[in-house]
Amino acid sequence: MIKLRAKELLEKNGKTKYWLYKQLGMSYQNFNKMINNETKSIRYENIETMCLLFNCTPNDLLEMTDKCTRVNKSSPPA
Numbered sequence: 743m744i745k746l747r748a749k750e751l752l753e754k755n756g757k758t759k760y761w762l763y764k765q766l767g768m769s770y771q772n773f774n775k776m777i778n779n780e781t782k783s784i785r786y787e788n789i790e791t792m793c794l795l796f797n798c799t800p801n802d803l804l805e806m807t808d809k810c811t812r813v814n815k816s817s818p819p820a
Contacts, residue, residue: 743806743807743808743809744804744805744806744807745779745804745805745806745807746776746777746779746784746803746804746805747802747803747804747805748762748776748777748792748803749777751792751796751798751802751803755796759777762777762792762795765791765795766788766791766792768788776788789803789804
């Protein structure tokens with residue numbers, strides 16, 4: 743699973759979730775899902791904006807975890 747590390751970067755940079763919400767200009771519902779890792783997709787422009795705001799790369803913004811939440815339904819069980 744890929745995890746967005748925005749909360750950690752906000753804390754590191756002394757910024758609030760509200761500040762990031764205003765910078766991204768997206769609906770609060772979508773922002774809240776994204777920031778809490780409850781969304782299925784993130785627009786490239788939002789990734790780019792967050793990288794510019796946090797002065798980081800996508801590798802700093804996103805983290806790969808061992809937990810897998812997606813199952814390929816077209817494959818038969820092993």
